[in-house]
Amino acid sequence: MSGKESVIPDLTGQRSGRLTMISRLNEKKRGDEVWLARCDCGKDVKVTVYNFLHGRVKSCGCARKGKNLKDLRNMRFGELTALERLPEKKGSSYLWLCKCSCGNIVKASTAELLGEHKKSCGCLRTEHCKQMAKDITGQRFGQLTALNPTEKRIGGSVVWNCKCDCGKLCEASYNELKAGNQRSCGCLRNMLQPPPAFQWGSMTEETYRQRRVRSDNTSGYTGVQKTRNGNWHAFITVNKQTYHLGTYSEIQQALLARRKAEELVLNQTGEQSAEALDKVFGQPNKH
Numbered sequence: 001m002s003g004k005e006s007v008i009p010d011l012t013g014q015r016s017g018r019l020t021m022i023s024r025l026n027e028k029k030r031g032d033e034v035w036l037a038r039c040d041c042g043k044d045v046k047v048t049v050y051n052f053l054h055g056r057v058k059s060c061g062c063a064r065k066g067k068n069l070k071d072l073r074n075m076r077f078g079e080l081t082a083l084e085r086l087p088e089k090k091g092s093s094y095l096w097l098c099k100c101s102c103g104n105i106v107k108a109s110t111a112e113l114l115g116e117h118k119k120s121c122g123c124l125r126t127e128h129c130k131q132m133a134k135d136i137t138g139q140r141f142g143q144l145t146a147l148n149p150t151e152k153r154i155g156g157s158v159v160w161n162c163k164c165d166c167g168k169l170c171e172a173s174y175n176e177l178k179a180g181n182q183r184s185c186g187c188l189r190n191m192l193q194p195p196p197a198f199q200w201g202s203m204t205e206e207t208y209r210q211r212r213v214r215s216d217n218t219s220g221y222t223g224v225q226k227t228r229n230g231n232w233h234a235f236i237t238v239n240k241q242t243y244h245l246g247t248y249s250e251i252q253q254a255l256l257a258r259r260k261a262e263e264l265v266l267n268q269t270g271e272q273s274a275e276a277l278d279k280v281f282g283q284p285n286k287h
Helices: 049-053 062-068 110-114 123-132 174-179 187-191 205-210 251-264 270-281
Strands: 019-029 032-039 044-048 080-090 093-100 105-109 144-154 157-164 169-173 224-226 232-238 241-248
Touching (some): 032 049, 044 049, 080 105, 093 110, 105 110, 144 169, 144 174, 157 174, 169 174, 241 251
Antiparallel strands (some): 019 032, 080 093, 093 105, 157 169, 232 241
16 A cells, blocks of 8 residues: 555444444545435435544434424414414425414414514504504595595505495595595596587587696696685686686586586587576676
């Protein structure tokens, strides 16, 4: 035997951690001898002599996995109590079957529970939203009366069940109601739809429907503008003559005045339209 050759010890039967060396394999890894070792869990693995002798490998990996398996049974995390660990994972973390104090059964990962990222089945968040929501029960917004909040949210805003003056029920978010963007179940828009065969001189029904609301309009409806003091001004223009139809505290009143004026001038000449408007709204209303 030459002096450069090293004597490889017989490691058969020797232990390191959970591993017991079984036999030398006819292979090397980075110049180091490889042995077959058996773990206490029954699994056979390959290890190098260097890693075995220096204690760098002490199991097939089961020891490391077991170290990370925390037993959370019967432990409480907020409103959740861990019942049993499931075989499925979320990422690298095992899922636990948990029971919420409200009675619901949910799944939560070990990381979520230990990191306090999940403290309930969701009931805490729902209750928090309810507490944060402004109570507008019974308040009126145009033709809508707020009845009760729902579990729905639009952009974080609570959606309310509302009753329209026409008798229909509908839903509207708190933000839409407060901003005045929704003031009816939709019946106000329907009131402004022109009847069949609508015509003002050269303006037909088709051109009327294609009109766009001016960019400076503050109501979203043609012929109705919001005044500085918060009231609603209704007007109509026929043959380049604008008629003031009144100022009202509610937008639906202004829309009704505008609608009535439209009906008065249906299929009439400019002179007849002027007379009809003067008769209903009074002569001083011209501008």
